[in-house]
Amino acid sequence: MTISLGYFLRESAINFRRNWVMTLGAVITIFLSLLLVGVSVATGYVVTEIVKDVERKVEVQIFLKDGFAEEDMIELQQFLSSDPLVASVDYTSKEEALAKFKEQMKESPEIIEQMEGNPLPASLDVKLVDARQVEVVVAKIKSNPTFPRVADKPDNPEESLKYAKQIVNRLFALTRVVRIVEIVFIAMLAIVSLIFINNTIRLAIYARRKEIGIMRLVGASNWFIRTPFLLEGVFQALIGATLAILTIVGLERAIMPKLREVLSFLDLSLGGTVMVQISLILIGSGILIGLMGSGFALRRYLKV
Amino acid sequence: MPYMISMRGVDKFYAGEKPALVDVNVEIEQGEFVFLVGHSGSGKSTFIKLLLREILPTRGTIVVAGQDLMRLKSWKVPYLRRNIGCVFQDFKLLPNKTSYENVAFALEVIGRSRHVIRTQVPEVLRLVGLEDKMDSYPDELSGGEQQRVSIARAFVNRPPLLLADEPTGNLDPQTSLGIMSLLSRINKTGTTVLVATHDREMVDSMRRRVIALENGKVIRDQDRGVYGYDD
Numbered sequence A: 001m002t003i004s005l006g007y008f009l010r011e012s013a014i015n016f017r018r019n020w021v022m023t024l025g026a027v028i029t030i031f032l033s034l035l036l037v038g039v040s041v042a043t044g045y046v047v048t049e050i051v052k053d054v055e056r057k058v059e060v061q062i063f064l065k066d067g068f069a070e071e072d073m074i075e076l077q078q079f080l081s082s083d084p085l086v087a088s089v090d091y092t093s094k095e096e097a098l099a100k101f102k103e104q105m106k107e108s109p110e111i112i113e114q115m116e117g118n119p120l121p122a123s124l125d126v127k128l129v130d131a132r133q134v135e136v137v138v139a140k141i142k143s144n145p146t147f148p149r150v151a152d153k154p155d156n157p158e159e160s161l162k163y164a165k166q167i168v169n170r171l172f173a174l175t176r177v178v179r180i181v182e183i184v185f186i187a188m189l190a191i192v193s194l195i196f197i198n199n200t201i202r203l204a205i206y207a208r209r210k211e212i213g214i215m216r217l218v219g220a221s222n223w224f225i226r227t228p229f230l231l232e233g234v235f236q237a238l239i240g241a242t243l244a245i246l247t248i249v250g251l252e253r254a255i256m257p258k259l260r261e262v263l264s265f266l267d268l269s270l271g272g273t274v275m276v277q278i279s280l281i282l283i284g285s286g287i288l289i290g291l292m293g294s295g296f297a298l299r300r301y302l303k304v
Numbered sequence B: 001m002p003y004m005i006s007m008r009g010v011d012k013f014y015a016g017e018k019p020a021l022v023d024v025n026v027e028i029e030q031g032e033f034v035f036l037v038g039h040s041g042s043g044k045s046t047f048i049k050l051l052l053r054e055i056l057p058t059r060g061t062i063v064v065a066g067q068d069l070m071r072l073k074s075w076k077v078p079y080l081r082r083n084i085g086c087v088f089q090d091f092k093l094l095p096n097k098t099s100y101e102n103v104a105f106a107l108e109v110i111g112r113s114r115h116v117i118r119t120q121v122p123e124v125l126r127l128v129g130l131e132d133k134m135d136s137y138p139d140e141l142s143g144g145e146q147q148r149v150s151i152a153r154a155f156v157n158r159p160p161l162l163l164a165d166e167p168t169g170n171l172d173p174q175t176s177l178g179i180m181s182l183l184s185r186i187n188k189t190g191t192t193v194l195v196a197t198h199d200r201e202m203v204d205s206m207r208r209r210v211i212a213l214e215n216g217k218v219i220r221d222q223d224r225g226v227y228g229y230d231d
Helices: A002-018 A020-057 A070-081 A094-104 A110-116 A133-143 A166-205 A209-218 A220-262 A273-303 B044-051 B074-081 B099-108 B116-129 B143-155 B173-188 B200-206
Strands: A059-064 A087-094 A123-127 B003-012 B023-027 B033-037 B059-064 B085-089 B161-165 B191-199 B209-216 B218-222
Touching: A002 A020, A002 A166, A002 A220, A020 A123, A020 A166, A020 A220, A020 A273, A070 A123, A070 B209, A087 A094, A094 A123, A110 A166, A123 A133, A133 A209, A166 A209, A166 A220, A166 A273, A209 A220, A209 B074, A220 A273, A220 B099, B003 B044, B003 B191, B023 B044, B023 B191, B023 B218, B033 B044, B033 B173, B044 B059, B044 B161, B044 B191, B074 B085, B085 B143, B099 B116, B099 B143, B116 B143, B143 B161, B143 B173, B161 B173, B173 B191, B173 B200
Parallel strands: B033 B191, B033 B209, B085 B161, B161 B191
Antiparallel strands: A059 A123, A087 A123, B003 B023, B003 B059, B209 B218
């Protein structure tokens, strides 16, 4: 088998040189489609992280009027705590709210100076199990009979509720659309690269039709005849995949630090394991594209 | 003696054409030297293609080198062909390879080791009388020399059967004689040789078994025969 391996590599290299324009086309289209796959996996990962983070932070705040009845507040708190959609309900007193506010505003002390007394209401802070259920929980709060009695604005209790309306739902809808667009692009590029590989292999078969005829004549096995062509497609795909991986590593180095800076409140990182995963996915799909492209060509143009 | 080639009741029809072969019954024993003669269109090429299992007969059974071609799985066909050496009118040499490389190529692609190649290729080139032209390219060789390279390539793997399709078709009578005596020498090593030809002088001078085809039918099969057509 040692001479066979040398033979296969030599034959593939010769074809690379012979049809370098076609080969370049194949490599570039594979590179682009795999780059898109890699970028979409990476962004998918980052977006999932962001969504998770936002979900953790989504909460419903119920502002309470001054001098509310303690037992009403506790009743509401217990009602919500027992709900399976609710993760936790924490009470924040007026004093705690003021302390928190001062902490947030410490860079503009003039605002704090202008405040008279404590205008901030106490609140119940409701954390959710699933951020997408925020509207359901809000509806439950509104329909609770105790709620208007403790609400900060009893005339219009709804204004006593603060929550991030449907941000999460929109984020999910957006990522879905982006995903679909990506898949369409990747599919198109994959088809173009299949066509390119198919053509390079067809030319390679044509250029070597005499050798192939003699190989058949002297009894070279079918796989011996096919393998150099299959390998050639796989080589093209692997070069494309390597370029794509290098580009993605470069992009990660260039973009992620800035992204972390801008979104410092989020815990963002594309760890080494994610990059390894992406690399494996790209190499795997590269080999698949290469085998498919040359497989089609062999089926159509090489009768053994 | 077991048969090297056995054809029984073989018909071959191509769609929309007159029958290529009709009810052919031929048996060739191991070690025989046989001429297959006939005009162009008489079915010689079809006969050779059937033996190489490039095509299957419409009806009948063919056994070559112990393999029943009707039952032979297509992935095993290459292994059948390793038992059949082939020589053609147009030599089929690779122009960018030397004599040595052309012969070595045949061993390389069936996975023979470097060692086997290095010993067998010079040996077979000596056998065909080209020991001085191992490093020549086909365009530096005469027609007869090129045909010798192609015979060396067909024989280097020591196949039990050698098929030659018009091996002297492109050569002058003098050179043809040399090629024929080479094939005859190969036959003496025990290899069965089947030569398809319409070279009347050659057939008449050699006095070997002759199978004559006309319109796809075997019209004559005689030992020590002659070409026998009136053309």
